[in-house]
Amino acid sequence: xxxxxxxxxxxxxxxxxxxxxxxxxxxxxxxxxxxxxxxxxxxxxxxxxxxxxxxxxxxxxxxxxxxxxxxxxxxxxxxxxxxxxxxxxxxxxxxxxxxxxxxxxxxxxxxxxxxxxxxxxxxxxxxxxxxxxxxxxxxxxxxxxxxxxxxxxxxxxxxxxxxxxxxxxxxxxxxxxxxxxxxxxxxxxxxxxxxxxxxxxxxxxxxxxxxxxxxxxxxxxxxxxxxxxxxxxxxxxxxxxxxxxxxxxxxxxxxxxxxxxxxxxxxxxxxxxxxxxxxxxxxxxxxxxxxxxxxxxxxxxxxxxxxxxxxxxxxxxxxxxxxxxxxxxxxxxxxxxxxxxxxxxxxxxxxxxxxxxxxxx
Ligand SMILES: [Zn+2]
Numbered sequence: 001x002x003x004x005x006x007x008x009x010x011x012x013x014x015x016x017x018x019x020x021x022x023x024x025x026x027x028x029x030x031x032x033x034x035x036x037x038x039x040x041x042x043x044x045x046x047x048x049x050x051x052x053x054x055x056x057x058x059x060x061x062x063x064x065x066x067x068x069x070x071x072x073x074x075x076x077x078x079x080x081x082x083x084x085x086x087x088x089x090x091x092x093x094x095x096x097x098x099x100x101x102x103x104x105x106x107x108x109x110x111x112x113x114x115x116x117x118x119x120x121x122x123x124x125x126x127x128x129x130x131x132x133x134x135x136x137x138x139x140x141x142x143x144x145x146x147x148x149x150x151x152x153x154x155x156x157x158x159x160x161x162x163x164x165x166x167x168x169x170x171x172x173x174x175x176x177x178x179x180x181x182x183x184x185x186x187x188x189x190x191x192x193x194x195x196x197x198x199x200x201x202x203x204x205x206x207x208x209x210x211x212x213x214x215x216x217x218x219x220x221x222x223x224x225x226x227x228x229x230x231x232x233x234x235x236x237x238x239x240x241x242x243x244x245x246x247x248x249x250x251x252x253x254x255x256x257x258x259x260x261x262x263x264x265x266x267x268x269x270x271x272x273x274x275x276x277x278x279x280x281x282x283x284x285x286x287x288x289x290x291x292x293x294x295x296x297x298x299x300x301x302x303x304x305x306x307x308x309x310x311x312x313x314x315x316x317x318x319x320x321x322x323x324x325x326x327x328x329x330x331x332x333x334x335x336x337x338x339x340x341x342x343x344x345x346x347x348x349x350x351x352x353x354x355x356x357x358x359x360x361x
Contacts, residue, residue, distance in 0.1 A: 002022065003019065003022050003023065003024050003068070004022065004023055004024065005023075005024050005026075006023050006024065006025050006079070006083065008083070008086075009025045009026070009027055009082075009083060009086045009090070010024060010025060010026045011026050011027055011028070012026075013028075014026035014027045014028055015027075015028055015029055016028070016029040016032075016065040016066075016072065017065050017066070017067060017068055017070075017071040017072065018065065018071055018072050018073075018074055018082070019071035019072070019073050019074070020074050020077050020078070020079050020081075020082045021077075021078065021079050023079045023082075024068055024071055025082060025086065027086060027090075029043055029065070031089045031090070032089075034089075034122075035122040035123055035124055035125055036121060036122070036123045036124075037120050037121050037122045038120050038121045039120060042072075076119075077116060077119070078112070080108070080109075080112050081112040081113075081115055081116040082116065083112075084109050084110070084112035084113040084116060085112075085113060085116045085117065085120075085122070085125075087109070087113075088113055088117075088125055088128075088129075100132050100135070102135055102136065102138075102139035103139065105132060105133075105135065105136040105139070107133065107136055107161055107164075107165070108164075110129050110132045110133050110136070111129075111133065111164055111165065111168050113125070113126075113129040114126060114129040114130055114133065114168050114171075114172050115168065115171065115172075117129060118171060118172045126172060130168075130172055130173060130177075130178075130179045131178075133165060133168065133179055134178045134179045134182050137157075137165070137179070137182035137183060137185075137186055138182060140156040140157045140186075141157075141182070141185065141186060141189055143156055145189070145190070145193055154190060154193075154195070157186055157189075157190065159195075159196045159199040162183065162186055162187060162190070162196065162199075162203075163199060163203050165179075165183045165186070166183050166187075166203055166207065166209070166212075167203075167207070169183045170207050170209075184209075184211070184212060187200055187212055187215065187216075188215060191215055191216060191218075191219040192219070194219065194223065196216075197216045197217075197219045197220045198216075198220075198231060198233045198234065200212055200213075200215070200216035200219075201213060201216045201217065201220075201238065204216060210354040211350070211353070211354060213354065213357065214245075214353040214354040214356065214357045215353070217238075217241060217242060217245050217357040218245070218306070218353060218356075218357070220234075220242060221242055221245055221246055221249070221301075221303070222301040222303075222304050222307075223301075224301065228242055237359070237360075240360045241357050241358070241359060241360060242357075244356075244357070244358070244360050245356045245357040246303065248355070248356035248357075249303045249305060249356055250303060252305065252349075252352075252356070253286055253287075253303060253305060256286055256305070257282075257283065257286045257287065260278070260279065260282040261282075261338070261341040261342065261345055262341075263334060263337040263338045263340070263341040264278070264334050264337070265333050265334055265337055266331045266333065266334050270331055273329045274329060274330055274331045274334055276329065277293075277328055277329030277330050278330060278334070278338075281293045281294070281312075281328065281330070284297075285297055285308050285311075285312055286305075286308070288300070288302040292328070293315060293328040293330075294308075294311045294312060294314075294315050296311055297311050297312075305349060306346065306349060306350070306353075309342055309345060309346050309349070310346070312342055313339060313342045313343060313346065315328075315335075316335045316336075316338045316339035316342060317339060319332055319335040320332060320335050320336045320339060
């Protein structure tokens with residue numbers, strides 16, 4: 001195999017040669033032993049100090065890393081990953097400043113950096129790379145997404161980038177960490193626009209992310225069965241999961257219809273009107289009947305329970321901020337309590353959603 005010198009990181013005054021795939025890098029070993037990295041152990045165990053030969057007498061053997069003919073082979077890394085690592089150590093402050101401004105962030109470079117620093121335990125550099133990726137996600141999630149995405153992709157957050165970010169988040173972080181949360185929020189944002197559902201299902205099933213999986217099934221379900229039938233990438237099992245999720249949500253709606261959230265604090269003259277208005281509002285909202293209080297609910301898919309609850313929350317917020325004491329027959333004081341109850345219910349449903357889309361044996 002022909003090997004080549006890396007165009008940037010084969011440094012004339014470097015003292016250690018690494019081979020990654022078929023590229024040779026010549027760098028300073030003192031740089032690679034920083035930040036608690038496992039290279040420190042590698043050098044202290046394997047290769048000895050600055051000497052170029054080990055052993056004694058006639059049969060001296062060149063130390064690994066001492067020259068092009070005896071490089072230290074790094075297995076399982078890519079050239080781009082190793083380059084990203086060296087960039088993080090050798091870049092000028094102005095380069096770093098430029099590269100970490102939200103609008104300039106090269107996600108591929110920082111994902112490479114996150115993977116390689118995770119592998120070799122460059123603790124603070126890994127954290128830094130994850131922070132930059134989180135910054136990127138914060139930045140792009142604020143960009144306007146075209147209301148109708150005809151094409152397959154929202155370029156700053158394509159399905160491929162989201163998939164790779166999700167893999168990095170799973171590899172390097174846990175569910176309570178900012179990168180993980182922002183990545184999931186990115187999926188939710190785009191699933192809400194009706195895109196990426198099939199990729200999301202594949203990624204979620206691959207990585208065992210049950211909430212993402214449920215959100216993806218939910219977003220396909222809302223498009224109705226005709227739309228599922230047009231999706232060529234859905235397997236038979238996945239179509240059955242959709243049907244069973246549809247059924248589970250129907251049952252959930254039925255049980256919610258019978259047990260509206262209780263929160264009234266009203267009494268006296270307005271109490272009868274307030275309770276009656278709430279009963280009618282809830283009934284219309286859940287059954288998908290014509291809702292005067294929340295007209296936007298009329299255009300939602302009948303089983304879009306989360307969408308309906310979100311609109312209801314919006315109504316309660318509006319009434320609670322409204323100067324008058326009642327609106328649509330609901331008292332302001334009850335709406336403030338109702339808002340809390342609906343938020344709790346939304347949270348509960350989000351947690352239960354994965355159970356609706358279980359695999360069917
Ligand atoms: Zn009330």
